[in-house]
Every structure is written in C-alpha cells, then in structure tokens.
Amino acid sequence: MSPLLEITGLSVRSATKVLVDTLSLTLQRGERLGLIGESGSGKSLTALAATGLLAPGLRASGSVKLAGREVVGAADRDLDQLRGKAVAIVFQEPLTALDPLMRVGRQIREPLRRRARRDGRPLSGQALDAAVLAIMVDVALPDPVRIARAYPHELSGGQRQRVAIAMAIACEPDLLIADEPTTALDVTTQAEIMALLDRLVRDRNMALLFISHDLPLVASAVEQVIVLRQGVAVESGPVARVFSEPAHDYTRSLLSAARRFDAALEGRQ
Amino acid sequence: MSDVAASPNRRRGIVSLTLMAGIMLVGLHIAIGLLTLVWLPYEPNAFTGGRLEGASLAHWVGTDRLGRDLFTQLMIGSRIALTVGLGAVAIGATIGVSIGILAAFASRWLDDALAATLDILIAFPTLLIAMLVVAASDTASLGSAIVALGIALSAIVARLTRILAKRVLVMDYITAARTSGSSWPKIVAIHVLPNIWPTLSVNFALQFGLAVIAEASLSYLGLGAPPPNASWGRMLQEAQGTVYTAPLGAIAPGIALVSLAIGVNLLADGLRARIDAARTLS
Ligand SMILES: Nc1ncnc2c1ncn2[C@@H]1O[C@H](COP(=O)(O)OP(=O)(O)OP(=O)(O)O)[C@@H](O)[C@H]1O
Ligand SMILES: [Mg+2]
Numbered sequence: 294m295s296p297l298l299e300i301t302g303l304s305v306r307s308a309t310k311v312l313v314d315t316l317s318l319t320l321q322r323g324e325r326l327g328l329i330g331e332s333g334s335g336k337s338l339t340a341l342a343a344t345g346l347l348a349p350g351l352r353a354s355g356s357v358k359l360a361g362r363e364v365v366g367a368a369d370r371d372l373d374q375l376r377g378k379a380v381a382i383v384f385q386e387p388l389t390a391l392d393p394l395m396r397v398g399r400q401i402r403e404p405l406r407r408r409a410r411r412d413g414r415p416l417s418g419q420a421l422d423a424a425v426l427a428i429m430v431d432v433a434l435p436d437p438v439r440i441a442r443a444y445p446h447e448l449s450g451g452q453r454q455r456v457a458i459a460m461a462i463a464c465e466p467d468l469l470i471a472d473e474p475t476t477a478l479d480v481t482t483q484a485e486i487m488a489l490l491d492r493l494v495r496d497r498n499m500a501l502l503f504i505s506h507d508l509p510l511v512a513s514a515v516e517q518v519i520v521l522r523q524g525v526a527v528e529s530g531p532v533a534r535v536f537s538e539p540a541h542d543y544t545r546s547l548l549s550a551a552r553r554f555d556a557a558l559e560g561r562q
Numbered sequence: 563m564s565d566v567a568a569s570p571n572r573r574r575g576i577v578s579l580t581l582m583a584g585i586m587l588v589g590l591h592i593a594i595g596l597l598t599l600v601w602l603p604y605e606p607n608a609f610t611g612g613r614l615e616g617a618s619l620a621h622w623v624g625t626d627r628l629g630r631d632l633f634t635q636l637m638i639g640s641r642i643a644l645t646v647g648l649g650a651v652a653i654g655a656t657i658g659v660s661i662g663i664l665a666a667f668a669s670r671w672l673d674d675a676l677a678a679t680l681d682i683l684i685a686f687p688t689l690l691i692a693m694l695v696v697a698a699s700d701t702a703s704l705g706s707a708i709v710a711l712g713i714a715l716s717a718i719v720a721r722l723t724r725i726l727a728k729r730v731l732v733m734d735y736i737t738a739a740r741t742s743g744s745s746w747p748k749i750v751a752i753h754v755l756p757n758i759w760p761t762l763s764v765n766f767a768l769q770f771g772l773a774v775i776a777e778a779s780l781s782y783l784g785l786g787a788p789p790p791n792a793s794w795g796r797m798l799q800e801a802q803g804t805v806y807t808a809p810l811g812a813i814a815p816g817i818a819l820v821s822l823a824i825g826v827n828l829l830a831d832g833l834r835a836r837i838d839a840a841r842t843l844s
Contacts, residue, residue: 344741348732349670377743384734392735394756400735403752404742411743457738464742 295361297322297379297468297500298343302355303365305338305347305524313338313524315355322467325494325501327511327532329547330521336504337385339521340470343502344380345372360467377408381461385473387453391445397456398441401425405463425463432459432489451482455489462493469494470502475510487514508551512536520544581832587825591818595641604631606638606792614808623814626797627804632811635792636818642793643774643822646708650773651766653712654719659762661716662723663750666731677724683717689776691717696785704787707780711773722765726758760837767830771823778819794819 298320305313313335320326328336342353345364357364360379364372381404384390392400402425409416409424416424429437432455445453454474461469471490475483491514494501505511511518512532520528520535520543528541539545603622604610609629616624622633665676683691688711695710696702730736730753739749780786781795789796794815801811 341737346737346740373743373745375743376741380741382738382741384738386734390734390738392733392753392757395752403739403744407743460738460742 295358296320297324297360298502299358300339300343300356301358303339303342303357304354305335305342306352306354307350311524312351313342316521316524316526318519318526318529320468320500320502322500323498324517325503325515327515327518328502328504328521329506329508329511329518331506331547333523334521335524336506336521337472338524340382340472340502340504343470344376344382345369377404377464377466378411379466380468380470381464381466382470382472383454383457383461383474385476387450387457387477388445390457391453393445395444396441397443397445397448398422398425398429401428401441401456401459401463404460408464428459428463429456431493432456432462434459449482450478451485454478454482454486458486458489458493462497462499465497466499468500468502470504472504473506476505476507483510490514506547508536508547509555520547578832578835580828581836584825584827584829584832587821588829591640591644591822591825594637595644598637598641602634602637604634606630606634614804614811616808617810624808624810626800626811627808632797632814635797636794636814638792639794639797639815639818640822642704642787642791643777643819645704646711646777647770647773647826649708650711650715650777651770653709654715654769654773655762655766657713657716658719659723659755661720663727663754665720665724666727666754667746673724677721680717680721680724684721688714688718688772689779692776692780693783693785696780702785702788704791707777707786710780711776714776715769715773718769719762719765723758723762726761727754730754730757760840764830764834764837767826767833771826771830774822774826775819 296319298318300316300318303313303316304311316339318326328339330336338347338351341347343357343359343364345357345367347353353365355365359375362371362375364375391397402421405424405428406416406421409421425441426437429441434440434452434455440448440452440456445456448456454477458474469490474490475486478486487510490501493499501515503511503514515532518529518532518535519526520541522543528535528539528544535544536548539548607630610631611621611625611629613627613629614625615621615629618624621631623636624632626632626635661676661680665673668676691714692707692710695713696706699706699709736749736753739753777786778793778795778798781793782799784799786793786795797815798812801808801815805812
C-alpha cells in the first residue's frame with residue numbers, strides 16, 4: 294500500500310528566499326513522526342505545503358503525495374476532497390485557531406457535519422448535537438453542554454486547545470498534523486494535552502506529524518524524528534538513536550540546550 | 563483549568579452615555595420621519611400664513627417666503643435625509659463589501675489594481691463623485707441622489723472591507739476550516755463577514771452621516787430632490803436671500819441637519835466603544 298504522506302524533494306520559496314530546501318519524508322498509516330527545529334526553520338511551512346495551504350506569496354516545488362494524490366500544483370477543488378478526510382491540523386496558537394465570534398459547539402459541528410455528509414450519512418438536528426457532545430467528551434472537556442454554548446474567550450488556554458483538537462478529529466482524518474500544539478500552554482496543561490493526543494492517535498489509529506522545538510516533548514510522542522535547520526533536513530531516524538547518538542552538530546546543540554534548560558529547572562527545585 | 567468565565571451578557575450591558583445620546587437624537591429624527599407618513603401639521607405646499615412670519619403657536623418656526631409652514635418642511639426633511647442616508651449606505655455597503663471581499667481573494671495583480679483604483683477614487687471628494695453621477699443621469703431626483711451617494715461611498719467601504727477581510731483570512735481558524743474542506747463562499751459567510759461586521763457597522767454609521775450632509779449639499783446646489791420634496795439643503799438655499807430679515811428659515815434646517823449628523827456620529831462612537839470593550843474582555 295502507498296504511504297499516507299510521501300514528500301519528495303519539496304522546496305518552498307518566497308520571492309527572495311528558499312524557505313524549505315528539498316525536503317523528503319514518508320509517513321505510513323498509523324506512524325508517528327516528529328519534525329523538530331528552532332523557530333523559523335520551516336516546520337509550519339512544511340505542514341502547510343503538505344496540505345496545499347501555503348500563503349499566496351509562496352511557491353512549492355517537488356512532490357507531496359497525500360493518500361496517493363499529488364498536492365503540489367493541484368487545483369483547490371480537488372484538494373477540498375482530500376482535506377478533512379486525509380488530513381487535519383491542530384495549530385500552535387489556540388487563540389487564533391478558533392473563531393472568536395462563533396460558539397464553540399458550532400465550530401466543532403461544522404467539520405463534523407461536513408465529514409458526515411461526505412461519507413453519505415448526513416447528520417442533523419439532535420443526532421448532530423449528540424455527536425458534537427460525544428467528541429467534546431472524548432477530548433475531556435468538562436461540562437460539555439455549557440462549553441458548547443460558550444465563546445472562545447470564555448475558555449482557558451487548555452480548553453481552547455482541546456476544542457481545536459476536537460475540531461480536527463471531527464474530520465476523522467487519517468493524518469493529524471499537530472503544529473506545536475502545546476507551546477502556548479503551561480507545563481501541567483502541556484502534559485495533559487500530550488496525553489490526550491497520544492490517546493486519540495492510538496484509539497483512532499491516526500498517523501501523527503508532530504511539530505515542535507521541544508525535544509523531550511517530541512521524544513515522548515513519536516517514533517521517528519526529522520531535524521530541520523533553515524529549511525534543510527539535517528538528520529533523521531528513530532527517536533532513541535537521534536537523541537543518544539546525534540550525528541549532526543545542530544542536533545547536538547539543540548540537545549545540549551534542552552539539557553541545560555532541564556538542569557536549570559531541576560537546580561531550581 | 564479555569565471555569566467558563568464571564569457570560570456573554572456582560573458585553574450587552576455596556577451602553578454608554580454617548581451611545582444613548584446618539585440613539586436618542588437619531589431616534590427623534592426617525593420618529594419624526596415616520597410621523598410624516600401619517601400626519602403633518604399642514605399641507606407642505608399650501609400657503610397657510612403670511613410671508614416670512616416669525617415663530618408663533620400656529621407656525622412653530624415661522625413660514626417661508628411663500629407663506630408655507632417651515633416646521634412641516636423640516637419634518638419632511640427628516641424623512642428625506644433618513645431615506646437618502648439609508649439608501650446610500652445600503653447601496654454603498656452592497657457594492658463596497660462585494661468588491662472588498664473580491665479584492666481580498668483576488669490574485670496579486672488584480673488585488674493591486676483594485677486597491678490602486680480605490681485609492682484614486684477615495685482621493686476625490688465624495689460630493690464631487692456624487693455630482694458627476696447626478697450630472698450623468700440627466701434628471702435630478704431623490705433616486706439619482708441616493709444612487710450617486712451610494713456609488714461615491716462604495717469605494718470607502720470597499721477599501722475598508724478589503725483590509726479587514728485580509729486580516730481575518732490569515733487567521734488559523736480560516737486555515738483550519740480549509741483543511742477540513744470548507745468552501746470559500748461558506749468561509750466568507752460564516753467566518754469572514756461576522757468577524758468584519760462590528761468594525762464595518764461603525765463605518766456604516768459614519769457613512770450615513772456623510773451621506774446626509776452630502777445630500778444637503780447636493781440639494782443646496784440644486785442637484786438633489788426636485789421642489790415638492792423639502793430637503794434641508796434646499797430650505798437653506800431658499801432662505802439664503804432672507805437670512806437677515808428672517809433668520810429662522812436658515813437656522814432651523816441648519817439645526818436639524820447638524821443634530822442628525824451629530825446623532826449619527828455619537829451613535830458610531832458609542833458603538834465603537836462598545837466593540838472595543840467587548841474585544842478587551844475577550
Ligand atoms: N508567507 C510568507 N512569506 C514569506 N516568508 C514566510 C512566510 N511564511 C513564513 N515565512 C518564513 O519562512 C520561514 C519558516 O517559517 P515557519 O513558519 O515554517 O517556521 P517554524 O519552523 O514553524 O517556526 P516557529 O517555531 O516559530 O513556528 C521563516 O523565516 C518565515 O519568516
Ligand atoms: Mg510554526
């Protein structure tokens with residue numbers, strides 16, 4: 294069977310710069326891959342290119358095959374069929390990931406209804422409401438009935454991120470892309486969200502592309518990693534090997550920075 | 563994890579003094595405008611008193627140089643001003659929002675071309691554009707004044723819509739909607755328009771004020787509604803020759819015009835304050 298996501302020689306260019314440089318990666322169904330690198334290394338652009346959602350000023354070249362279909366150069370109309378079925382994204386910043394003027398329940402309901410209609414089993418009325426609540430329970434949102442009626446600004450950061458995750462899994466994607474889903478959260482909430490993602494990915498047998506600059510976090514969530522530096526993949530392999538025997542100086546510097554940070558945290562306790 | 567915080571009702575509680583004053587002034591004109599549909603003190607074109615009479619119990623703000631009741635004309639003026647304001651804003655909003663959304667989605671060069679065109683149009687005074695449009699349609703009527711002002715306002719609305727829509731379109735929730743396969747028309751309807759509406763509505767109130775003043779100017783220049791319609795602008799123009807002997811004829815429509823313009827601006831300011839307060843809450 295062909296891989297779920299197969300990126301070959303992907304480059305992303307702006308008018309003046311090469312932002313992602315001939316990147317290749319493969320992700321099978323049910324696999325979990327980490328994409329790590331410092332801020333500005335091109336992680337988010339890779340995720341957007343994989344779904345054909347790059348900003349108008351950016352151009353992708355090379356090949357991205359999502360569920361066997363070519364994404365680079367494909368028409369929006371063809372991609373719409375693929376999106377929300379093959380792939381969904383959870384974004385970095387939970388504040389801008391939710392529409393500030395729409396009730397939370399409706400934001401989950403929209404992708405849910407769309408997915409159901411496409412599968413030829415349209416949901417509406419009470420069945421749809423019940424499905425929304427079921428997903429909210431699944432992502433462990435407390436008091437789902439009340440939260441469904443709330444606006445995003447009435448929720449905590451962790452709750453907002455749970456809503457964003459609920460919106461993504463409402464699409465029942467084969468691949469979930471999580472773009473630094475915990476960066477904006479405090480450490481305790483971070484751990485909760487990671488545990489939730491881990492459970493959902495296993496329960497629903499989704500593949501996971503986990504994007505982060507936080508090495509320990511990545512290590513706990515995925516099996517394989519790719520290290521990205523200024524748009525170039527400098528290293529890749531199983532998590533354990535990359536972390537125990539980093540082959541590239543950049544990976545080593547990322548690791549030692551993370552260790553120093555951990556040591557500093559422990560020293561304070 | 564914290565609980566669900568403030569209830570959305572709290573936002574609705576913020577009705578400032580400014581907003582109240584605006585609502586009252588505009589409401590007064592609306593009430594008068596509606597009243598003229600069913601009742602007037604006098605036949606508007608009947609000669610019901612002496613020429614250029616001062617204020618009296620029979621004629622609250624006197625009569626004009628033909629002996630017609632000025633208060634009756636003022637009341638009709640309210641209706642005309644509101645009609646023109648509403649009509650012009652409705653036309654300006656429809657054209658402007660459509661073009662603005664189109665520009666926000668357009669390819670780079672079409673967007674640049676639209677943006678430049680709008681900037682050039684906005685550089686011309688609203689009144690000048692309106693005069694050109696009226697001149698192009700050979701008979702001056704209430705309808706042509708409304709269309710002219712609506713077209714003149716649409717450029718301003720289009721530019722604002724374009725900027726606001728672009729700001730919304732880069733938000734992650736738009737990309738999220740796209741990844742879940744939502745279509746552009748649907749995204750415009752459920753995400754873009756609701757999110758730009760608060761700022762647009764304040765702008766529409768300001769445009770309304772502009773349209774009311776511009777209509778008075780058009781009428782003053784003889785390009786507005788023709789004679790049987792008593793527009794404040796035409797009342798001002800007719801009172802011009804007798805402003806020293808019968809000042810009320812000029813003062814009264816002046817006050818009517820200014821009070822509506824101020825009312826609309828207060829309303830816009832109050833709305834803006836309310837929206838800002840709601841934003842900081844979120
Ligand atoms: N629309 C755009 N036009 C031009 N350059 C862009 C655009 N979007 C991103 N970039 C540039 O591409 C580079 C990579 O951006 P990207 O968002 O992928 O970084 P990232 O690895 O996700 O970083 P972070 O961890 O901060 O989210 C950055 O230098 C950024 O300035
Ligand atoms: Mg990023």
